[in-house]
Amino acid sequence: MTDPEPVPAVTESAEAIAAMEIRGAATIAAEAAEALAAQAEAVDADSPAAFRASMRAAARTLHRTRPTAVSLPNALRYVLQRMEGHDVEALRRNVVRAAETFVDQLDGARADLGRVGANRLADGDTVMTHCHSTDALACIEAAVDQGKSISAIVKETRPRNQGHITAERLRDIDVPVTLVVDSAARRALDEVDHVLVGADSIAADGGVINKIGTSGLAVNARERGVPIMTAAQTIKLHPETLTGHTVEIEMRDESEVIDDDVRESIGDVAVENPAFDVTPPRYMDAIVTEHGQFPPESIVTLMRELFGEGAAVPWAEP
Amino acid sequence: MTDPEPVPAVTESAEAIAAMEIRGAATIAAEAAEALAAQAEAVDADSPAAFRASMRAAARTLHRTRPTAVSLPNALRYVLQRMEGHDVEALRRNVVRAAETFVDQLDGARADLGRVGANRLADGDTVMTHCHSTDALACIEAAVDQGKSISAIVKETRPRNQGHITAERLRDIDVPVTLVVDSAARRALDEVDHVLVGADSIAADGGVINKIGTSGLAVNARERGVPIMTAAQTIKLHPETLTGHTVEIEMRDESEVIDDDVRESIGDVAVENPAFDVTPPRYMDAIVTEHGQFPPESIVTLMRELFGEGAAVPWAEP
Amino acid sequence: MTDPEPVPAVTESAEAIAAMEIRGAATIAAEAAEALAAQAEAVDADSPAAFRASMRAAARTLHRTRPTAVSLPNALRYVLQRMEGHDVEALRRNVVRAAETFVDQLDGARADLGRVGANRLADGDTVMTHCHSTDALACIEAAVDQGKSISAIVKETRPRNQGHITAERLRDIDVPVTLVVDSAARRALDEVDHVLVGADSIAADGGVINKIGTSGLAVNARERGVPIMTAAQTIKLHPETLTGHTVEIEMRDESEVIDDDVRESIGDVAVENPAFDVTPPRYMDAIVTEHGQFPPESIVTLMRELFGEGAAVPWAEP
């Protein structure tokens, strides 16, 4: 059975997400929620069942664009779980309202999370960052807003050097920045008061999936006696992991690691370029969300509050 | 008091070393020993005291070129400690002979060390490397010569990507190579049987000074349960550390870390580029030398055999 | 005051449990629930109070048979907590329904748990097992059902060699098995991707009570960098531990450890034969249940969901 064609707004959103024109966990989630609202408003359904089916189909269209992104299904899940009502109008109204609420919460979440993370930092702290994370950045911004003096040691984060973006953003808010290669982390940790990273997604067993290098950094931070926290909005919590699923690690193109000249000179050498790794909960001191901070071993409780036991997929065909 | 002018061969060697035309611990050491022999052969001294003074002056000239390199003073030390005799001719003869012996031993040392390191590897092992070290490479080469099948995971080793050289050398001897960014090390360690690194120098407290990133790698190797060894000829042993001196870490230019474009866009951001770090002995399983293998905590005994208690500097003015 | 005599079905169940004709946590729990249903259906009570008293008495009879088994009181607790109603018929109906629900859930729980555990395993994994656990086995079975290729290293598990049973069961589903003595675990861990054990019971502080040797294995798994999980249905969660009670470790007969010949030759030597030990939560990566996976430090939340604060014993005399 083929899915009914979604309304054009959904198709366009799906295409933009697939083409990575729309990027970033929160931006994707908002786009998906709004696309569902657009579908609800535009769809012509002659029964509650037909409305529901069209919504699920739209959700599936959106989901297929980035099957491993976690914020996207979380947005779909949030909206569809609130698709209640006895007639089409009620359903339509509730979907639109749920999408609005979701987007509103998303707007507030980064700021809320930032304040929680900032509260863990002290005036005068030097913070080490890895990769570029708007959630992690929000914590430093909020700390600066609280009047705290913060310095940063920024790892460049090969292969894509997102540390350069972080360095620029921090410099823009007058945080003194020292840039180092990733390998210099352990040595630099002697000058660091707090390590602060973001997350790609977070698993029910407390594992933090984040940019490749995070787990090695966390092990070194523990060894050097430096606390480390993850800043992650709850759209990063991965419901499927509640039932034991592990998060598949994306393997990216070798061209991020070596350019054509090196490729030629180096000859028959394989290149492996994993995008992420998994930091076990025992090496992470806290996960900071818009709902407060949690030891990684307790994030499962927040996940169960938000998602139940995680097995239901509300966009599945019945 | 100014030093007497050394003979031209010494001056030329000194210049070549200073200009880094002559590079690599063993090459520098051989050049220095041979320069001392040249000095001994060419110098016109009318008394044993004058001969000795001219030799010490030549040694000082050579030493000044790379004051933090450890193989250079070790070469000078080896030759000057054997400068014995009651007349100028005997002194000359002994210096020349000592220089020859030193160079001969150097030639054999890398191969001897390679066999010792190779004996620690098993057929079928996957070895992870960091940076480019001819001593570490010698171990893999010897293992291949022993008929063992070895694979390698090569860290690129930012900022100068010496891992590319290692990858090429290993490919040249038909060792299958996978290149990874430095941050991918912890994840890749699950597939690794042995980590193998070189050393810039080795301290009497068992600390291994090596390319930045080694200590973080060693901590992760221990955490992942993977053994790690350092391959280092004894010219890397640092006599001054016997008396508690620590090895100064060279800070290198930021241009190795960021290019001009990044420099411009990133604005007022400091870059710190340490060349080396120190791995504590408790994270290193063995140091492999041409005199056999040693737990890092025992390398001090070998140093005392070679250098005594380390305080004497035979090229010092009396 | 003596308890009223329970109906014959209860007495028979109690005898069968006491005689260990009925064994295994789930089987005992189902038997106990069904015995309570039988009591509810057969008892002749002239008032709600009398009905309740007879049910509690039946529960006590059943409880006495294996006072340290945890699934038995959990079954009794589940059924009696649902003994509600204003007249005898309503009470009877609710007890019977609760028993049915409990048994139904039990039937599904092993399969649900198996899928959760299987999700943690990857295609190609080698799993190490200790003792024989149907819950642990369910995870491997489900992984095989998911099409994953799994191999096993099976510890024989002295003194009763339940590893032989596990080996047979795994061979029956075409999982390649290597049997080792318990002492060979640390060496064999180099080839293992996941350690998988069951549980005798689980405490609110996250401690896993399981077959003697589990805690030593867990410590070694952590040291070797190998993840370890416990598969345990929620009937293994120990409500009394919520109030700090520790689980008493059963000491078994020496005849399991030495036979008569050794006994005679060995003379005046004591034999200590503890059935279980306690693995602290910090050495266990996850507890897998039919309600999903949990870090051991969070299992207390699930226990509180299921049992409240754990102090109430619904079969106690009022």
Next chain:
Amino acid sequence: MTDPEPVPAVTESAEAIAAMEIRGAATIAAEAAEALAAQAEAVDADSPAAFRASMRAAARTLHRTRPTAVSLPNALRYVLQRMEGHDVEALRRNVVRAAETFVDQLDGARADLGRVGANRLADGDTVMTHCHSTDALACIEAAVDQGKSISAIVKETRPRNQGHITAERLRDIDVPVTLVVDSAARRALDEVDHVLVGADSIAADGGVINKIGTSGLAVNARERGVPIMTAAQTIKLHPETLTGHTVEIEMRDESEVIDDDVRESIGDVAVENPAFDVTPPRYMDAIVTEHGQFPPESIVTLMRELFGEGAAVPWAEP
């Protein structure tokens, strides 16, 4: 805007708390709750809004006396969160009732907690204590009441030697006591079965804030293989930490550390005298409360049950 003047009973309570005539977390909390009840009973309010404002003002007056004590705001929070009703009388009644309930629960909490902690101790155990904690003492008392034979090694706990009080209290209940200096802890741990401490407050990230020296003791207990637990009523849970706030450590006067003679002889030497330190959750085996025991990593769930997400401060001006 100035706060309305609270009734005299509140002012008197506030003064007594500020002057430290009323001390101890539970005593302060009870006093504060009763002061609120007194305010509710005595205040003359002509509208629900006026009543509420007067109650919040009274709470602020009380809160200001010891801004860093955690049990005081917890008492205020408990009572004010139950200030519900549509008219002044209903509000008054509910406040008074909430205060009574709070005080009643407080009375029972220490005994309940004591039993939970006692359940973790075994007959014959030797317990090591740090500082003087009525909650920790309650555990030993309850264990003795359960008929267990307990011995104690009591750290003197510089600078104020509260260990002397603990020693006396334990001797009063016939527990054999050995007093040691704080530095003797690691050596004495070889004879210890359980370390038992109290808490000044407990953070949402599982950190235990307690008398200076606790964290060093906990690290040593882990290193020596000895379990350690914290006994803390839930009035010690710190709601502000749910939003990432850290607990400020009080720095006390140097006169507790050195007397005048030493001050004179020692000259220009600074003295630092922190009252507390923070023990990370990974070094603590359990937190024992009147609601049962929790791994420190799970205490956040109990905090969320009791306080929600922690941001609301019910005595804040609207």
Next chain:
Amino acid sequence: MTDPEPVPAVTESAEAIAAMEIRGAATIAAEAAEALAAQAEAVDADSPAAFRASMRAAARTLHRTRPTAVSLPNALRYVLQRMEGHDVEALRRNVVRAAETFVDQLDGARADLGRVGANRLADGDTVMTHCHSTDALACIEAAVDQGKSISAIVKETRPRNQGHITAERLRDIDVPVTLVVDSAARRALDEVDHVLVGADSIAADGGVINKIGTSGLAVNARERGVPIMTAAQTIKLHPETLTGHTVEIEMRDESEVIDDDVRESIGDVAVENPAFDVTPPRYMDAIVTEHGQFPPESIVTLMRELFGEGAAVPWAEP
């Protein structure tokens, strides 16, 4: 070229060793030394070169019998390294004398080692043993001779249950013994003051090769805070490991692990039965020899004193 036929005494010794009629590291070593003396006394050589060749051939004959035993080549090495002299008679005399000295030292070594190990034990200690080691036993015997009261917890040591022998020997000297299965070790360690094991051989990197299970026990002893020592005469030191060689682990027959009945019932299941494992030096507190005690990381110094740099094999053909 074939070796010259050794004298009959050598052939007989070789056969007895090969047939395992002569067993135990010290017994084999003594037999080999005496066989060389017999060869020296009986051989008819017309030149020093012929004498030397015949001695080397005899040594090769003996060496071939048990190529992985370490005490055998150590005996040969000791004697042949002392084969000095300018004529056959001097050579003969020196060989015989060396063999006598070696055997004499061997006789004293076990007692000397026992006293050293005993000095590490305290009156009242409980010692845990693994497998059966005469060297380890010598330490307990010497401690008892010193008047110390010692108890023992003896691991049975599957698959061959050598713990039964240890239990008998200890009972014979009135040491109270408790026998446990290997898996019970971690639990029993709470009652243990010292773990005491022997060694099959000891490597230059400080690794202790001993009965399978030793390394897992050592890891657990460290985790439980219990010191552990290895008792090993210097004939157990493995000269080849000075040059990086690893010690090959013998894989033994499956019949030690399962009997025929199990074999039949268990079907197509592999059995892996390694005889030894390797304990890294970081988990061993001391190695006790007849020359005193050494941290494992320093045993290389003793090896270099005894064997030089280890490369020379004095029975090799020139």
Next chain:
Amino acid sequence: MTDPEPVPAVTESAEAIAAMEIRGAATIAAEAAEALAAQAEAVDADSPAAFRASMRAAARTLHRTRPTAVSLPNALRYVLQRMEGHDVEALRRNVVRAAETFVDQLDGARADLGRVGANRLADGDTVMTHCHSTDALACIEAAVDQGKSISAIVKETRPRNQGHITAERLRDIDVPVTLVVDSAARRALDEVDHVLVGADSIAADGGVINKIGTSGLAVNARERGVPIMTAAQTIKLHPETLTGHTVEIEMRDESEVIDDDVRESIGDVAVENPAFDVTPPRYMDAIVTEHGQFPPESIVTLMRELFGEGAAVPWAEP
């Protein structure tokens, strides 16, 4: 057989040492050596044997005064091992010369050791000290002499508060000092670059016997990532430990821990007051001596250089 009466100078020295008028490891050692010289000079012996017997008797007299001090027998051992010669005059001369050499070396040793320790410290370092050690102090003094800026955090070191002396001495050389109670160490370690302690004695297994509290501090320093070194002249190396002997820990009077008032109020409470504890080598980064620095695991090599295998007691009756 009674010892011959030593000369008055020996008797007086012995009395002064016994009465603790002469204190401190180096002072006692010098006194003992000089007393032996005095004996040699004054004794009237008619044969080498008589001379030797009188010297041994004098040594025994001195040794008996403080049987657990390690520097005293080391002084006796040094002198008596050099008592060589064929006639009384030669013996006398050699004893006197040995005593002089010993005292000369002692004078230089503290300064030499200080320089070695100072070399491990960096300009700007904050050093934490425990107890009062002239050897540790020598390192800081030498660092200050080298022009380094050093700050100190000084633990008071209960029960005898020797930290007050350290604080005064450091203040005298213008080192800024912060005094803390012992329990504040872990918290203060965040500001510390190096922990520096002395030693009462050092064992062949690398264990450092030092003031009670050192081992707990060392464990915390490792956990916090702070390096720690021991400063100890070689007269602190304990020859008897080469043969496995452990160092007996002195138990001191309770009056150091509690005064009479506390004694009275506290009632029937035992006080345990051990003077020292043992820090395992794995928690100590280096031992600094006048012969250079050593990893603790290698100090046994230095001990064997100085004392041989440690069994000989040159003052024993033949």
